[in-house]
Amino acid sequence: MLDAGRLRAKLVDSGPYAALDVVEVTGSTNTDLTAAAASGAADRTVLIAEEQRSGRGRMQRDWVSPRGCGLNVSVLLRPRVDPAVLALLPLVAGVALAETVDRATGVRAALKWPNDLLLGEEQRKAAGILAEATAGPDGVAVVLGMGVNVHHRAEQLPTGAGGLPATSLVEEGADVDREAFAVELLLAFAEFEDAWRSAGGDLERTGLLDRYQRWCATIGQAVRVELGGDEQLHGTAVGVDAGGRLVVRTSDGGLTPVSAGDVVHLRRA
Template identity: 50%
Template sequence: MTEPDRPRRSGLRGFGHDGPSPWTDLDRPPLDAATLRRDLLVAGGLWTALDVVEETGSTNNDLTARAKAGAAEGAVLIAERQSAGRGRLDRRWSAPARSGLFLSLLLRPTVPRERLGWLPILIGVSTAATVSRVAGVEVGLKWPNDLQVEVAGEERKLGGILTELTGEAVVAGLGLNVTLRESELPVPTAASLALAGAEVTDRGTLLRSLLREFAELYGEWQAAAGDPQASGLLPAYTARCSTLGRQVLVQLPGERELRGEAVALDTDGRLVVRTPDGGRQAVGAGDVVHVRPEPRTS
């Protein structure tokens, strides 16, 4: 996908980077890395390192390499553009430079290993809460970890989350569309904050608020030993989950399908589906399609 032609300022250094970065789109200024470090890398806080790079293949891949080399918890890597971004089920995607927030976090949680599956849900809750508060756009969560907004009366995907375990560390990636234009959408079901009518699309403001919100919720979750109920994570997710109470088609591994009503999340973060025969089945992995109710006929 290519960006539309825009005026180019030669010789203008991008103040958000540690090297030259000419602006190719004046509506999309670069992030100010120095200011982000000053505001977020505070003594005793979660965040210990923050880097902004002009372009990379995948921030998750880059941060995984750092994790294997022994990097401390709290490293944040942000790319103004990813050329080989990855989503769930190894899906590939890309977006114009500086059109969103494309970042990865290095975490070394001390909770029981069986509760690590709650991390992408934690990131989803903190991101949705931040965007709703700062940008004035109501954000829902489609199970397990897609961010959704309403555009022109339709639910569309605003962003996604991918967490990967590497040794004792977790690398968590987040992609959030901020100023993506209609003509730049990779698929018609995608969206951006700008298209949803956001009050704020300044990426630096959003990023600072998002990382602070996540650090607070992560601390509470760790203090509760990863317990989703005691930490408040389960009720917070349930309140924003657009999947619950809906008829769904779950595409399971092995080309299997499950149809029914999404009725709850269990304590492992799995989606509980009530099947037409009245049974209940918990789903830990799968693609969920929200099924529109069929119109009633008289």
């Protein structure tokens, strides 16, 4: 089991976080921290669960992780920025996640817009990110959750979102200490989120937009974007704009920014 005392020593006592707890099992770390936010929990409170039984991903997909296999972590944030830019936080977390995996494991990492971590030559899904805003007496808070498949073996892996094949760090050949990985990831996220917050939520000023685009495997792909109902957008993903939107060039040459949707990679354009 992850040692809460050692994690607090590195991330709270001599680190950037206000509080940290590790629980053996929960339904959802995001749900738990949302309740804590309503009770006045401090900015940069961290909750980690050894086992998560009813976690959520985007589009209300389930994210379940057996005990001791994954890193299921949520962070409560109270940034004093325009609420309109809070939707950029998953991109900030994505950069922290991809760069931590690359630095700590050497496994080939990439990001699928907006919030999936892909690993290996086949770009299988190994992590997801979900940010949820909640309003309270102290203003708007955001609970940002990251679920990473670390020690999952093939038979323990969940089905990837949208039919994406799933993988884990160990399945990609990485020997990972979950505690050390958690420390690296949370320190990287705190550094990037602090820069983003100091810039008033501006991804461009921090350089994080460029960094995100370098990791984003969606750029350059022929894609189908499922927008809800029967509505779809087909084209080539050509970039991510300052608002975090995926920019798609359609067959008529027009550029369409997409703020929300389920993206399917079709082939390299």
